[in-house]
Structure formats: structure tokens, C-alpha cells
Amino acid sequence: MDESFEDLLQANRRFADTFALSGFDGLAHAGVAMVTCMDSRIEPLGMIGLKVGDAKIMRTPGGRVTEDALVGCILGVHLLKVERILIVPHTRCAMAAGTDAEIAEAVRNATGAEIGDLRLGASPDQDTNLLADVSLLRNHPLIGDRATVGGFKYDVDTGLLTRLI
Template sequence: MSSFDDIFAANAEFINGFKSQELTGEAKKGLAIITCMDSRIDPLRIVGMRAGDAKILRNAGARVTEDVLRTLILATTLLNVDRILVMPHTDCRMASGTEDEIHKTIFEKSGIDTRSVEIRTVTDQVAALKSDLVRIEQFPMLPKGVQVIGGIYDVKTGELKKI
């Protein structure tokens, strides 16, 4: 028995009721959402959209990394994105300790030294979000006129607070 058997069994059931939505790879509503990998976040539902409406980019802490910028180049030039929402959230593990503390915790739990990897923790989510917004706004490889906004999603109330 494989540790992935449940995944493929669930997919077999999914196929039984699957109906193609005939969607393209473009974002129908022109939106890209950068958010955290936290499974409490359902980005499309939070903003009242459905599959095919937006591009979703996820990573630990909803940070604007080099890979996010690379993906935004593709989304804004090839996939109909002209609006970008950066959406970190409350109760985020990446905002609960310093970089050194997170590395220490990982080492204690796994014995693996991760200090060569930038985890990108934050002690002030609003300041980090504002910095990430500026990073997108000033990134020269994105088309002029792309609109950028930030909001912090509250995992307890469901509110998206505009920053």
C-alpha cells in the first residue's frame, strides 16, 4: 500500500463526476492572487471568484520572491492578468518568529540545518506586505498599468483588510 493510494482513490471518484469547464489558461477576471500555502485559505472564495477567474500563486508567508516575480511576468504578459492582490494572513507561522528561531525549530524537529535557505519570516506583516507591494510596483519587467494592492486575510473572521 502506497502512502498516496488515498489520493489516487479520491481522484478516481472525482473523475466519475467530472465535467470539463472548457476553461483556458487565462485569468478571466484579470486577477493574480499571491497568498500563503496555508490550507485555511480558499483564495477564490474569499474574493467571490471561481475556477478560471484568477491565477493563484502560493508560498510560505505569501512573500514576493524571485519565483513569484517570474510567474507574474508570465501572468501579466501571456495570461490576461492586469491586477495583482498580495494576501498574507493572520496566525501565519512565518510571522511567528525570527529567521533564526524558525531554523532552530526545524533543526530540533528534523536534525536538518536549513540556515542556507532564506525562510523569509516577518515580524511586522504590514511592513513586509508594503515592501512586497513596492517590489512588484517597481519591477521593470511587468507591463505598465498593472494594478497592485495588498490585503491581510483574517483566518478567524474571513475579513480581507485592505492595506
């Protein structure tokens, strides 16, 4: 095997030396779930004052409610004590820099790779996407009356979270 992950495995061993979450039940103890972007500038738990074990976090490109995120929200509401769901896109998001076609072209120009007709969910209109995603969850028969859903935007330059919907 190559050594590509050795630095991460060494860091994990140091992490495991002081690991204190053994036996944790996996429930969302604050009753919170969040769908947010995969952007590494986002610290989901910290930005809302929670800690490990308080919330279920689903990360998708652009913070969109994808099919997998929807499944996570449904399971969270029914099995993991989720009562509130935050949908959180953010400022200066690459997925808001263009349409799927434009992002696919950027990938092609940067790497030569064709990503085909892969649905990326890119759009410069984050507010319309957020409204659609909040509406999807609020009106979903398995979520609607079981959880409160809100739409927010996170500012990666200030750390502030603003409720939009």
C-alpha cells in the same frame, strides 16, 4: 510502489468522474492573480468570490513575493490576462512567528534537521514585508504600468480580507 497516495488517487478518480473543465484555456478570466500563503486555512478563490478559471494563484510561505511568485506575476500579466494582483499574507501565520534563524532553530529543535542558510522569508513584521512586496511589483519594469497591485491581509478567524496598501 507503496500505498502512501492511494487515498488521494481514489479521491482523484471520483473527482474525474464529474470533471467539467476539459478544454479550458488557462487564462485568468477575471484578470486576477493572487500571491498568498500556503496555509491550508486559506481558500483563495472563495474568499474573493471567484471560481476556477478566474484567477492565477501563487502560494508561498508567508504569502511573500518570492522569485518564483514574481515570475508567475510577470507571466500572468503578459500572457494570461492578469490586470490586478493581490498580495495576501494572513493573521496567525507561522512565518510571522520569528525570523529565518528562529524558524530554522524551530525546525532543528523539532526534527534535528539542519536547513542551513535557506532563505525562508520569515519575519514578525508582516506589514513591512507587504509594503516591500507591493512596491517590488508596482515598480517592476515588466509589471508596474500593466497591472494594479494591492496589499491585503486575510483574517483566518473571520474570513475577512482587509486592504492595507
